[in-house]
Amino acid sequence: MERTPLQEAVWFFYERLGHRFPAPDWGEQREDVCSICGTEGRGYDDNRPNHRVFRCIACTAFYAPAPDHFLTTGKDRSFAGIVKNPWVLDANGRFRSPIGKASRKDDAFVVNARAHGMDFYSAENPFQTLYRGIYDGEFAFPLLFVRLGQNKIESMRMMRLSTSDMLFFWDKSEMRAFDLALVREAGRLPLGEKPWSDWARWGIPEDLAERVRFLKDVRGKAPFRVLTMHGDNRLFLRQVVDREAGEKTKAEKKKRSRKQ
Structure with missing residues (x-):
């Protein structure tokens, strides 16, 4: 069965990065239809009080707690909870996301994330840094260019893969499309x-x-x-x-x- 653009995006993420995150400890694995992307198959019931939904293993990767990857304080240590700035994930699995000056992420976080293939770096202008990298050919297409907002489900549902011809950037609640040619x-x-x-x-x-x-x-x-x-x-x-x-x-x- 052919995947939808959303399914292509979340599975692209899972196959290149999300599969490295640990399995969640808040639900049982079973088969059903994903409440976010509509994929049928294996996934997890999220039994936490404010969730109570089923997600496929690809969408679960955005939610699963990953303390070994993200050495930070706070309740939400999931990818979607920690990575607030824009990020790029390319066809070769290269992940880059800038860290602002006001970030609470310390050197231990950066080093530990890098060991898992995630490059977080200091940048005054996070958008400009990633735009330049894409324009200068630092990333392999197709790629994901995203900044997740407070509404994780809405942000995830709008993700689209970018090609060398058309770049899609989902910025919290707004989609920008750039004709790269x-x-x-x-x-x-x-x-x-x-x-x-x-x-x-x-x-x-x-x-x-x-x-x-x-x-x-x-x-x-x-x-x-x-x-x-x-x-x-x-x-x-x-x-x-x-x-x-x-x-x-x-x-x-x-x-x-x-x-x-």
């Missing part, structure tokens, strides 16, 4: 120069006179489908623009300091 095509433009930098950030001007002036300036230099691409794609592209602008600024500062 279009973003890469736009990325070959001189993004650090005007009017490209303004276009990448804001799109074609809405004011008619400014719009005509802009299109005259760039005529023949970029396909119209690139210039008119959806704002979500420009959101992705801005990470590349910001990176290049930042690197350019650093290089200029180094030059000035050497001259002084």
Whole structure:
């Protein structure tokens, strides 16, 4: 039987990472229909008071307590309870998720998670870090790009596998879709120069006179489908623009300091 997009996503997670998590201690294993993804087969009854549902073994991996993986304090030591920032899991089983400055996760957590194939690293801008990694080809497709919200079931049900052509990012309660081929095509433009930098950030001007002036300036230099691409794609592209602008600024500062 062919899997649904959701089933493909949760089993992708289980086969590359979730199978390493220990079996839950809160329910019996039996066969039924999963309350989250609809998979028929083996799974676990969650007998805890606030749950009382059946989940397949793939969906259970998001909920099963994993104290050996997650050395943290607090009641919920499940994957969905601990990993609050966005994360990427690729076709080769590579898992990456940034840790913010305010995180309570210590060095022991990072080292222990790494031993189980999970790379948590410090980053000031977690979204930009992962966008760049995907754009630069650090991850193998297909992949999962997700940030789980407070409503775990809703977050899980919206997960979709991304391909080298289309990237899906489920961010708590909002789905973003990025046309990677279009973003890469736009990325070959001189993004650090005007009017490209303004276009990448804001799109074609809405004011008619400014719009005509802009299109005259760039005529023949970029396909119209690139210039008119959806704002979500420009959101992705801005990470590349910001990176290049930042690197350019650093290089200029180094030059000035050497001259002084």
